[in-house]
Amino acid sequence: MNTKKRHKPQVDTTGLYQRAIRQAFVKLHPRQMAKNPVMFLVWVGTLICALLTLFPALFGPASGENPRLFNGLVTVILLFTLLFANFAEAVAEGRGKAQADSLRATKADTKACKVLDDGDTQFVSSTELRQGNLIKVAAGEMIPVDGEVIDGVASVDESAITGESAPVLKEPGSDMASSVTGGTCIVSDELVIRVTADPGKGFLDRMIALVEGAQRTKTPNEIALTVLLAVLTQVFLIVVATLPPFADYVQNPVGVVVLIALLVALIPTTIGGLLSAIGIAGMDRVAQFNVVATSGRAVEACGDVNTLVLDKTGTITLGNRLAEEFIPVNGYSLQEVANVALAASLFDQTPEGKSIVRLAEKMNAQLNFGRNAAEGVEFSARTRMSGTNLPDGGEVRKGAVDAIKGFVRSRGGQLCPELDAAYKSVSEMGGTPLAVAYESEIYGVIYLKDIIKPGMRERFDQLRRMGVRTVMLTGDNRITARVIAKEAGVDDFIAEATPEDKIQAIKDEQAQGKLVAMTGDGTNDAPALAQANVGLAMNSGTQAAKEAANMVDLDSDPTKLIDLVTIGKQLLITRGALTTFSLANDIAKYFAILPAMFAGVGIGSLNVMGLASAQSAVLSALLYNALIIPALIPLALKGVKFRPLSANQLLQRNILIYGLGGAIAPFMAIKLLDVLIAAVGLA
Numbered sequence: 276m277n278t279k280k281r282h283k284p285q286v287d288t289t290g291l292y293q294r295a296i297r298q299a300f301v302k303l304h305p306r307q308m309a310k311n312p313v314m315f316l317v318w319v320g321t322l323i324c325a326l327l328t329l330f331p332a333l334f335g336p337a338s339g340e341n342p343r344l345f346n347g348l349v350t351v352i353l354l355f356t357l358l359f360a361n362f363a364e365a366v367a368e369g370r371g372k373a374q375a376d377s378l379r380a381t382k383a384d385t386k387a388c389k390v391l392d393d394g395d396t397q398f399v400s401s402t403e404l405r406q407g408n409l410i411k412v413a414a415g416e417m418i419p420v421d422g423e424v425i426d427g428v429a430s431v432d433e434s435a436i437t438g439e440s441a442p443v444l445k446e447p448g449s450d451m452a453s454s455v456t457g458g459t460c461i462v463s464d465e466l467v468i469r470v471t472a473d474p475g476k477g478f479l480d481r482m483i484a485l486v487e488g489a490q491r492t493k494t495p496n497e498i499a500l501t502v503l504l505a506v507l508t509q510v511f512l513i514v515v516a517t518l519p520p521f522a523d524y525v526q527n528p529v530g531v532v533v534l535i536a537l538l539v540a541l542i543p544t545t546i547g548g549l550l551s552a553i554g555i556a557g558m559d560r561v562a563q564f565n566v567v568a569t570s571g572r573a574v575e576a577c578g579d580v581n582t583l584v585l586d587k588t589g590t591i592t593l594g595n596r597l598a599e600e601f602i603p604v605n606g607y608s609l610q611e612v613a614n615v616a617l618a619a620s621l622f623d624q625t626p627e628g629k630s631i632v633r634l635a636e637k638m639n640a641q642l643n644f645g646r647n648a649a650e651g652v653e654f655s656a657r658t659r660m661s662g663t664n665l666p667d668g669g670e671v672r673k674g675a676v677d678a679i680k681g682f683v684r685s686r687g688g689q690l691c692p693e694l695d696a697a698y699k700s701v702s703e704m705g706g707t708p709l710a711v712a713y714e715s716e717i718y719g720v721i722y723l724k725d726i727i728k729p730g731m732r733e734r735f736d737q738l739r740r741m742g743v744r745t746v747m748l749t750g751d752n753r754i755t756a757r758v759i760a761k762e763a764g765v766d767d768f769i770a771e772a773t774p775e776d777k778i779q780a781i782k783d784e785q786a787q788g789k790l791v792a793m794t795g796d797g798t799n800d801a802p803a804l805a806q807a808n809v810g811l812a813m814n815s816g817t818q819a820a821k822e823a824a825n826m827v828d829l830d831s832d833p834t835k836l837i838d839l840v841t842i843g844k845q846l847l848i849t850r851g852a853l854t855t856f857s858l859a860n861d862i863a864k865y866f867a868i869l870p871a872m873f874a875g876v877g878i879g880s881l882n883v884m885g886l887a888s889a890q891s892a893v894l895s896a897l898l899y900n901a902l903i904i905p906a907l908i909p910l911a912l913k914g915v916k917f918r919p920l921s922a923n924q925l926l927q928r929n930i931l932i933y934g935l936g937g938a939i940a941p942f943m944a945i946k947l948l949d950v951l952i953a954a955v956g957l958a
């Protein structure tokens with residue numbers, strides 16, 4: 276779990292239930308009801324029953340002692356069945372709305388200081404800004420839109436978005452620190468920002484739309500289940516429709532209201548009523564983990580994931596690989612290696628590069644050229660090297676050992692056995708070895724220390740029990756990769772991976788029919804994030820990565836992918852469990868209503884519950900059918916308790932608990948309701 280302390284953006288939930296009650300009535304509108312075939316049928320049944328309450332003899336002579344009272348009671352119970360289902364959905368939606376409101380509060384329309392082409396500035400409304408515009412934001416001001424820092428260094432309070440109260444340093448150049456989000460505030464200094472999103476298209480806007488459920492479309496699993504429920508409903512409709520001729524034949528005519536009651540009792544109203552609440556609650560749970568998902572589909576896909584692809588550095592190991600030691604080779608002195616390492620890292624803004632500079636400076640390393648006349652060569656995951664071009668045309672490089680070997684060889688240089696020894700010793704400790712070279716000479720090896728995050732092994736064990744395979748993908752060498760993979764307990768690893776290799780690895784898994792999830796933060800991760808079925812980008816990462824991914828973690832904690840898989844699985848299990856429960860309930864309802872319908876033809880022996888009267892039997896079965904919906908709302912919203920078991924074990928467990936429970940519970944509940952109904956003399 277995330278150990279970082281964070282305060283949640285405050286969500287105001289007062290009045291949530293009052294609003295949900297109001298919404299439950301609003302949602303009775305036929306256009307709303309028609310979205311859910313199961314509940315729509317109940318809606319139609321309610322109307323017919325209401326008509327029969329007013330005109331009991333509408334479809335022929337009414338039977339029974341007081342048909343108005345009975346029909347009226349059935350109508351009311353049916354109406355409440357609808358209201359309960361609507362209420363469940365409204366509560367789930369209401370939570371998202373409350374969250375959206377608190378986000379919107381941070382997004383006031385502000386004035387922005389726009390930098391014009393001639394360098395002058397002008398105040399404009401932030402809604403007038405367009406992609407590519409430059410703006411200046413000073414301390415104490417809110418950054419009005421998403422953008423990229425192009426000048427200045429400032430600390431920014433991102434708590435409105437991330438809930439993390441410590442300000443973050445923003446500066447141009449480096450991938451990570453240069454992207455800013457609209458709605459965050461500059462605490463000190465000033466930034467010049469290039470606008471990267473038009474108003475209304477920014478990160479915060481997307482987030483608001485999401486939590487509000489505006490973009491919530493049904494997920495594939497949800498659609499499949501809706502179809503299944505609709506088919507079941509049709510089957511029951513046909514079964515119930517064939518009853519009247521049969522009833523007439525045995526000279527035991529059955530009233531329309533009783534037929535509707537039987538139909539509603541048998542169709543899957545419990546799961547039909549709770550289905551969308553379960554989906555919305557799943558998105559909500561993800562949001563509470565401080566993760567923004569672009570769709571419910573993404574959340575659900577988490578539950579289906581078979582393979583988890585993880586980065587080594589920053590995900591399995593602590594983010595900052597720090598330079599620990601210089602190891603000279605080729606007869607160079609320690610001081611000489613430090614000098615070359617410093618020269619090679621002068622312009623390197625990565626955590627690795629900065630830590631090399633620190634270590635070299637601690638050793639009083641010197642430069643023998645003017646810094647301003649030199650030129651930096653940025654690190655790229657493809658070349659796996661970085662360095663500096665010196666004023667005299669000389670080239671200093673550092674990078675993955677085989678990459679530097681290639682560099683030196685191309686200049687006609689010699690390799691030495693000491694290099695391999697140093698490379699091996701660093702790798703076997705699980706560290707990353709970087710070779711440093713000046714022109715055709717290798718000077719030594721830098722030992723970058725990699726520390727595995729605590730608790731990783733337990734989490735991977737847990738995933739394995741859930742049937743999820745973990746694969747570590749790293750640009751690092753094979754030996755280091757093997758040591759870290761073994762220590763962390765991942766199932767498989769791929770070493771020396773270029774960005775292309777990462778995409779290929781994902782495609783290979785997908786070709787075997789696997790669903791793949793991955794995390795990443797760099798621009799070079801963007802294609803792989805887009806290729807994966809679930810791509811989780813870090814909020815600290817680049818804009819490209821965030822756009823390619825279907826989820827963004829506001830806390831920038833890559834291990835959260837593991838929690839998301841858990842949430843996704845829990846969503847699927849909750850839905851499965853409640854479906855099982857809902858269907859198992861039918862057995863008891865059969866035993867309550869059928870004997871009541873055919874009381875006249877001597878199937879009284881089927882009345883195993885010994886219900887008081889035919890009408891009381893129908894009413895109690897129907898009342899149970901209505902009350903079970905609100906009774907299950909907490910479970911639908913919270914999700915069933917999750918255990919890291921394989922899909923098969925989970926299925927068995929759920930059939931046992933929810934299937935057996937769903938078969939037995941209503942017998943007791945219906946009997947109890949029957950006793951109560953008889954006691955108050957309603958039937």
Ligand SMILES: Nc1ncnc2c1ncn2[C@@H]1O[C@H](COP(=O)(O)OP(=O)(O)OP(=O)(O)O)[C@@H](O)[C@H]1O
Pocket residue numbers: 585586587588589623625627628654656659660661673674675676707708709748749750751752772
């Ligand atoms: N700043 C740097 N300068 C030069 N070489 C570097 C630098 N950072 C990393 N390298 C080398 O390039 C290799 C590939 O880096 P890359 O970021 O692709 O993968 P990684 O960080 O090792 O692993 P992961 O993919 O798990 O993050 C590293 O293993 C290292 O040898």
Ligand SMILES: [K+]
Pocket residue numbers: 539540541542543544545900
């Ligand atoms: K039902």
Ligand SMILES: [Mg+2]
Pocket residue numbers: 588750
């Ligand atoms: Mg990396």
